[in-house]
Amino acid sequence: MDAKTVAIIGAGPVGLAAAAHALERGLQPVVLEAGPEAAHAVRQWQHVQLFSPWKYNIDTAAARLLAATGWNSPEPEVYPTGRELIDAYLAPLATRTALRDVIRTSHRVTAISRVGFDKAKSKGRADAPFEIRTRNGNGEAALQADAVIDVSGTWFSPNHAGGNGLPALGESEHRTRIAYGMPDVCGAQCSRYAGKTVAVLGAGHSAIGTLMELATLAEDAPETRAIWLLRSDDPAKAFGGGSADQLAARGELGMAFAALVRSGRIRVETGFRVARIADDDGRLSIIATGDRHITADELIVATGFRPDLSLLSELRLRLDPAIEAPVALAPLIDPNEHSCGTVRPHGARELAQADEPGLYLAGMKSYGRAPNFLMMTGYEQVRSITADIAGDKTAAHRVELQLPETGVCTRGGVESIAALSGCCGGPAPSGVDSCCADDAKAKLAGRSGCGCS
Template sequence: MTLIDLTTPKPIASRLQGLPVAIIGAGPIGLATAANLTDRGIDFVVLEAGDRIGASVLEWGHIRLFSPWKHLVDPVSRRLLADTGWTEPPADSLPTGAELIERFLTPLAALPAIASRTRFTATVSDVTREGMDRTRTAGRAQAPFLLRVHTPAGIEELTARAVVDASGTYRTPNSLGSSGLDPLGLPEVADLVSHALPDVLGRERAAFAGRHTVVVGAGHSAANTLLNLADLAEQEPGTRITWVIRNATAARVSTSPDDELKARATIGIRVDALVDAGRIELVDRFEIVRLERTVADSAADATAASAGAARITGRRGDGLETIVADRIVNATGFRPNLDMLREIRLELDEIVEAPRRLAPLIDPNLHSCGTVEPHGFAELTQPERDFFIVGMKSYGRAPTFLLATGYEQVRSISAWLAGDQAAARNVELVLPATGVCSTDAAPDAGRGASCCG
């Protein structure tokens, strides 16, 4: 393991003087980073791939979070907004993703100090050091970071004194295949596969109404989609639901009655009741190996005959079984996009792809969302000095992230960048008690949906 000096912040090298901190992503954690840097008087630039604040959150904006507002507002952001007369939502109410954007992220992003430094449709494809690939060491810490950014006007390069990668993982889902690879034949049926958390009761209703949908995954993204599909089935005759998991049980959805996040505690109970009532067909121990396009082969699937359907072949027990569906929802969880960081020196856990010092604290075989220890810059430091992965992406493939955890991460990092060693090291975090994850969930580690609250 590379030895890194964490004793004290180093003075800013002359080549770095006057350069901003680059923040990748304008979601909750990216904007909280901006708020904390604003509070510290540190210049920054926010680079958002989407055309608006919280673009990824908006894709699942119809979903209600299971954390109440009191766990969803960054403390420094709250203070900055309070000075503008902002009215904080009721502490114990549960917002949807869209309400999180409307009532918190949008006002925060509108603060002049943040709005003037935010760029949209600016996709970061690569991060490196100016004039240095990852193999060159001499003078590395004094070289500015170089970010290659794709915009509607073309490709440009920006320099920065530090980089905070808060780009999240929503746009990089895990594979439908249990091997971690895409199933054979996926391109043939790609138009029939939906991302996690489709809006089946709203803008995507027509694609699911009266159709047979297979939901793949054993976490909360799968559970939320199953519940919405069950509501759709009550309204639209012919709507059928099959739930496919690769293990014997969906342990990550089964929540302890002691869970302080009561909305989360009820999700598993409601899904189990629908399975018991026969409204959702559960197919367990099913490992997808191949997908192919086929003409719908039952009356219930006839509405999709013109477009064909997906034949899902999976290994179950000692043999192969098939399921024919009009739609497939990939709710198998998420993974970090590391391609953009190919020239950055990283130490990542070999299993969950989280920063190596953080990984033992978030191991989904041992920890739930609420049992993660407070952590900050020290656990997130990389061999590449002043480069940090934060938020959902910092958890790699572990499905236990809560926004409150990310807020403490970026508070600590901002203090470190400001040279305030005491504040950087004084990490404190109180999370709601939970019983979501357990050591019994080991076979599904890394494949459940995130605790997006």
């Protein structure tokens, strides 16, 4: 009997892990990557330091593949940047192991269906292979697969600035002065932001990290001003769990940020739900509901991401209408109820699509609009999924992952700015050597100053 062919959409950390597990299971993976190299999305945030150390960022099957090449695993307690994640792990995995023969770069998946079946046809549907349409430099092509694991992520589908989930009026018109996600404000894009007034919209770690980088940039370019636009009324929710966070770097980031806010180096505008963006004599007028507004030179929208479901439109999906995650997974990850540390490990049972046997959503894409995804969760997902595809139901249902019990991603119980700002006016939280913003920033970034030329 021929080995099952598994199409894996995306060559990021979880996609490469899926391919490694598929090979170990005797499956035939084909990894389809839209970018010119593996880890294309990671390259967009390569300047960012991860919150988790190396011991949480390396998949077990991938490590076994790499070990056969003489690869040396990085120090387990060190926190890598995205660039280091690529150089020390993802690039060797994609180019020096058997995965190099199964990865097809510059192959953007545009649509998936069943061979001989449109979405409306049922009888015999489950037995038909998948047809995956791709586009590359040579035009369109199609390939068939017995199973599909969509780990294409969400990085290239950022949420809009509008407080209602839609683009703010005027957002597309002013897109040349709007960036999304976490631009490298203290490095490659320094000249764009130095000496400018920059508004950052969002309450997650991307917004916090960007605001801290802007504060660092202001040390080299004193005219730089940072404005934090926060939709909620309580900034303390963004500060995390401090010393209670088992991902220490994330806890330190929250404490450093709280100190910056309390010092007045970052202006805070709470309850700011963007409705319109307009021109103000060459600058941006960012207008909230009720006509409250601020003026800035640049806007960075760090309000999270959403999955691009267009390529799956000819398949029968069961997704939660709010979270846009698989219906069995959505209650486990609902950000209104859960943080990273309260999401239990899960696998094929929660990620399979009952009406499309052989189709699985995994990685960040499986979380839909929920922001509480961890890389190690994705590794456990694809380990379980590949076991399921191979017919090993026992291994598919077994849990082989223990997550840090942080419980602080969205509801850390921090009541005030002062609680996280010890060296700016009060005692540091128990167990924390220093929570001064500059000290913590330097520790997280491994450098001082922007080095902006």
